[in-house]
Amino acid sequence: xxxxxxxxxxxxxxxxxxxxxxxxxxxxxxxxxxxxxxxxxxxxxxxxxxxxxxxxxxxxxxxxxxxxxxxxxxxxxxxxxxxxxxxxxxxxxxxxxxxxxxxxxxxxxxxxxxxxxxxxxxxxxxxxxxxxxxxxxxxxxxxxxxxxxxxxxxxxxxxxxxxxxxxxxxxxxxxxxxxxxxxxxxxxxxxxxxxxxxxxxxxxxxxxxxxxxxxxxxxxxxxxxxxxxxxxxxxxxxxxxxxxxxxxxxxxxxxxxxxxxxxxxxxxxxxxxxxxxxxxxxxxxxxxxxxxxxxxxxxxxxxxxxxxxxxxxxxxxxxxxxxxxxxxxxxxxxxxxxxxxxxxxxxxxxxxxxxxxxxxxxxxxx
Amino acid sequence: xxxxxxxxxxxxxxxxxxxxxxxxxxxxxxxxxxxxxxxxxxxxxxxxxxxxxxxxxxxxxxxxxxxxxxxxxxxxxxxxxxxxxxxxxxxxxxxxxxxxxxxxxxxxxxxxxxxxxxxxxxxxxxxxxxxxxxxxxxxxxxxxxxxxxxxxxxxxxxxxxxxxxxxxxxxxxxxxxxxxxxxxxxxxxxxxxxxxxxxxxxxxxxxxxxxxxxxxxxxxxxxxxxxxxxxxxxxxxxxxxxxxxxxxxxxxxxxxxxxxxxxxxxxxxxxxxxxxxxxxxxxxxxxxxxxxxxxxxxxxxxxxxxxxxxxxxxxxxxxxxxxxxxxxxxxxxxxxxxxxxxxxxxxxxxxxxxxxxxxxxxxxxx
Numbered sequence: 138x139x140x141x142x143x144x145x146x147x148x149x150x151x152x153x154x155x156x157x158x159x160x161x162x163x164x165x166x167x168x169x170x171x172x173x174x175x176x177x178x179x180x181x182x183x184x185x186x187x188x189x190x191x192x193x194x195x196x197x198x199x200x201x202x203x204x205x206x207x208x209x210x211x212x213x214x215x216x217x218x219x220x221x222x223x224x225x226x227x228x229x230x231x232x233x234x235x236x237x238x239x240x241x242x243x244x245x246x247x248x249x250x251x252x253x254x255x256x257x258x259x260x261x262x263x264x265x266x267x268x269x270x271x272x273x274x275x276x277x278x279x280x281x282x283x284x285x286x287x288x289x290x291x292x293x294x295x296x297x298x299x300x301x302x303x304x305x306x307x308x309x310x311x312x313x314x315x316x317x318x319x320x321x322x323x324x325x326x327x328x329x330x331x332x333x334x335x336x337x338x339x340x341x342x343x344x345x346x347x348x349x350x351x352x353x354x355x356x357x358x359x360x361x362x363x364x365x366x367x368x369x370x371x372x373x374x375x376x377x378x379x380x381x382x383x384x385x386x387x388x389x390x391x392x393x394x395x396x397x398x399x400x401x402x403x404x405x406x407x408x409x410x411x412x413x414x415x416x417x418x419x420x421x422x423x424x425x426x427x428x429x430x431x432x433x434x435x436x437x438x439x440x441x442x443x444x445x446x447x448x449x450x451x452x453x454x455x456x457x458x459x460x461x462x463x464x465x466x467x468x469x470x471x472x473x474x475x476x477x478x479x480x481x482x483x484x485x486x487x488x489x490x491x492x493x494x495x496x497x498x499x500x501x502x503x
Numbered sequence: 504x505x506x507x508x509x510x511x512x513x514x515x516x517x518x519x520x521x522x523x524x525x526x527x528x529x530x531x532x533x534x535x536x537x538x539x540x541x542x543x544x545x546x547x548x549x550x551x552x553x554x555x556x557x558x559x560x561x562x563x564x565x566x567x568x569x570x571x572x573x574x575x576x577x578x579x580x581x582x583x584x585x586x587x588x589x590x591x592x593x594x595x596x597x598x599x600x601x602x603x604x605x606x607x608x609x610x611x612x613x614x615x616x617x618x619x620x621x622x623x624x625x626x627x628x629x630x631x632x633x634x635x636x637x638x639x640x641x642x643x644x645x646x647x648x649x650x651x652x653x654x655x656x657x658x659x660x661x662x663x664x665x666x667x668x669x670x671x672x673x674x675x676x677x678x679x680x681x682x683x684x685x686x687x688x689x690x691x692x693x694x695x696x697x698x699x700x701x702x703x704x705x706x707x708x709x710x711x712x713x714x715x716x717x718x719x720x721x722x723x724x725x726x727x728x729x730x731x732x733x734x735x736x737x738x739x740x741x742x743x744x745x746x747x748x749x750x751x752x753x754x755x756x757x758x759x760x761x762x763x764x765x766x767x768x769x770x771x772x773x774x775x776x777x778x779x780x781x782x783x784x785x786x787x788x789x790x791x792x793x794x795x796x797x798x799x800x801x802x803x804x805x806x807x808x809x810x811x812x813x814x815x816x817x818x819x820x821x822x823x824x825x826x827x828x829x830x831x832x833x834x835x836x837x838x839x840x841x842x843x844x845x846x847x848x849x850x851x852x853x854x855x856x857x858x859x860x861x862x863x864x865x866x867x868x869x
Contacts, residue, residue: 421649
């Protein structure tokens with residue numbers, strides 16, 4: 138991944154100053170990818186990137202030093218297995234002026250054993266996560282990030298259409314997922330997931346695609362995504378095999394109205410929870426509130442799930458360039474589920490949907 | 504994975520008592536797999552298994568509750584996206600009698616944002632990792648675990664032999680890796696990694712298998728593994744294409760002697776660092792100490808890398824039933840690397856090697 142690390146570090150330091158954060162600590166993670174364009178292997182050996190007010194340094198396991206040296210010019214403090222990480226960590230901390238840090242922003246994905254090095258060295262420091270610093274910047278996509286996500290959304294559209302065209306009664310969920318995976322591969326993307334949840338399985342939002350055969354009258358949740366050039370895709374559409382189950386059409390319409398309400402509420406300056414509330418209100422007013430068991434959406438960039446999270450409790454102020462999913466759903470235990478998901482980028486006047494696929498249900502021949 | 508959760512919980516509580524630990528907190532991880540036979544999806548939603556002196560409870564995201572309910576009878580405190588995890592966490596903590604815990608053992612792989620729930624609730628509690636409790640038990644493999652690892656080691660032997668038979672000058676590292684992957688698949692295992700590092704690439708212990716073509720005179724490090732029935736394999740052997748490079752034979756012999764020394768030192772009652780020291784001494788005495796840049800080995804069970812770690816600083820007392828790698832290496836920058844790796848299980852009278860493959864170098868036709 139090619140990133141302008143110098144510019145991103147400068148932007149990060151501006152945010153650190155504004156937020157009174159004097160140390161940002163990153164683990165090998167998408168945060169690190171975003172900032173420096175790569176991350177060393179994540180294993181049990183502590184590896185950190187420390188960013189202080191003026192300098193930055195890696196705590197680097199010896200085993201990964203040579204390979205990582207080719208990726209970055211940031212200084213390393215290297216530790217070998219026969220000595221352990223502690224001394225090198227304290228040196229790196231001193232290098233970046235972090236020994237007296239008063240407020241540390243942790244990469245929230247960091248392993249607790251890596252984090253303990255910092256917690257032990259800075260027991261009195263205020264602790265927060267990256268929301269107001271690195272994630273704040275990462276949420277605002279630039280033109281290059283938009284282009285990559287848009288291109289990938291269209292690949293996912295093609296994979297979804299391939300799935301629509303191929304689905305037949307008697308085919309298993311896994312078989313349908315494999316066809317969709319093949320289409321991602323054919324388009325040059327790495328297939329990442331295809332949740333195919335037919336009939337009553339659709340009532341589990343995180344169903345494990347399995348051996349159930351598609352049957353006449355099944356509503357089928359299809360939630361798929363692949364990765365290309367470092368960026369993911371994520372889209373959910375509905376299909377029905379033959380005649381929809383009783384009540385399907387009415388509930389599909391309610392979910393579609395919830396999507397529309399969320400799209401309308403998603404404006405620069407609105408809070409993430411306003412968008413969640415808009416979708417939730419439609420579903421609750423229709424009497425299905427208890428069946429909408431998850432948040433309305435999640436951010437997406439190099440991470441498949443990243444801020445902003447569109448939840449009932451999020452105070453994140455939405456801004457131009459943010460990319461997130463809108464994906465309300467209604468799950469009727471024992472019968473079926475309906476979820477409709479689009480990824481949007483927030484523009485000055487509202488959201489632009491990346492997919493070009495209608496949210497109408499696909500009807501498969503029975 | 505089928506595990507006797509009741510027996511493992513009883514064993515864990517015995518260790519907790521002996522170590523004066525009154526709360527063990529696990530994330531979705533191999534630790535959780537070992538204890539309860541599954542783990543819910545690991546994502547950004549906090550999910551924990553809390554084990555107190557008498558009771559246990561899950562902090563469970565609503566989205567994963569139904570799927571997880573099929574896997575375990577342990578009580579859940581479920582939280583939904585529109586409320587957040589905090590209240591449910593405090594309830595789960597109270598359920599297991601953890602509200603006044605004085606010593607918490609953390610799953611060392613836990614995300615810091617999950618762990619912060621505990622750190623905030625129990626700011627005064629002593630913090631440690633699972634080494635003396637869950638990992639202590641997990642290190643000691645039972646007959647079923649041994650059988651699974653042994654079976655899988657023999658599959659890896661076959662994959663290695665397939666690679667030996669297929670390698671030819673002009674073939675790329677990636678092509679050779681693909682042949683090895685196919686053999687894992689043919690044996691019913693899921694290929695996990697094949698580090699193929701030819702010529703100077705072999706000097707990077709964590710080389711990314713690439714497009715280098717095998718050439719006459721290349722020493723080739725082959726470090727491969729696959730997974731079946733929940734258990735991994737891991738083996739490293741050496742091959743040379745045509746005539747070995749100058750000095751190869753002498754260094755191979757030194758590494759082999761280091762393996763032998765480690766095998767001899769690995770006895771119940773010895774410390775892990777004794778084994779590291781035995782291997783390291785051979786290499787250091789031969790003048791190559793600075794080129795042995797990593798630890799001598801790592802434990803293996805359901806985790807590919809797990810305790811006991813065979814390092815220069817580990818005070819872990821080795822015991823019967825422990826399974827770990829012995830894998831010294833010498834890496835000559837710009838020329839080649841040599842690593843020989845075997846997985847062993849510790850018996851009363853010393854280590855039993857799981858592989859049945861000689862550690863001699865394979866000579867490929869040039």
